Amino acid sequence: MSAPSLVYSCEIQVRWGDSDRLGHVNNTRIVEYLQEARPLFLAEGAASVDTAPGAAVVRKMDAEFLRPITATSGTVRVTVSVVHLGTSSFTLRHVIEDADGNVCASGDALMVAFDVRAERSRPLTEPERAVLGRYLPAAAPA
Template sequence: MQVRWGDSDRLGHVNNTRFVEYMQEARAHFLLTELRTVGSRAGAMVVRRMEVDFLRPLTDDSGPVKVDVTVLAVGTSSYTIRHVVTDRHGVVCGMGDAVLVAFDVKKERSRPLSNAERAGLERYLVPVGVG
């Protein structure tokens, strides 16, 4: 992803909220594209929790940045995705874990993951402490 002109503050550092946006864009791409390549499609999901570590600043010259997405855990109705943000030199600048919950839009509550969703997510499963 390219670092956009409006992503940085007056100090030339990418705003922390933009890190989260980069992670969201990568996660959406993963769910829409990568899972489709393994014959799965994610249904409606909501983010239940997100934790982000800002390790090094990104600047206007850091891009394009790369966001790697892996799956850390798959439960009955939720799963955890890890996002690792690296700059154009391969330096890890941030890391964030998001817990997503499968969501039934009509009933407005959680739902179990489908077998196809589970199989697609488990293909990208990396044990905690790895990656």
């Protein structure tokens, strides 16, 4: 039986300046919340295997806005998990919940491992695959 998958979680404070004229957190700011959580996830995962996170770039990203977040929401929780792990790419799922546990937004980011010097994609290293694999959903028994 395989070990259950992990889900990374962090809290992000909703800032007064994040709101639009309607009093809702602007959609672009919600995407920034996803972008704030992602490097924290990658750094913590790399630290867990005593390595530095390798470079990766966003190839594609989508977001779904399900429920308003307001300036009075306080702190939101962003969870990050891995939904796909390929040879040189991986897809991260982000979910934002308010203080009451309501899902307010979600988004997927297709990430590509990147060789900064050659300016092109590269295969994921074994330590990267090991860390990311811990956040993949456990396979269902056949």
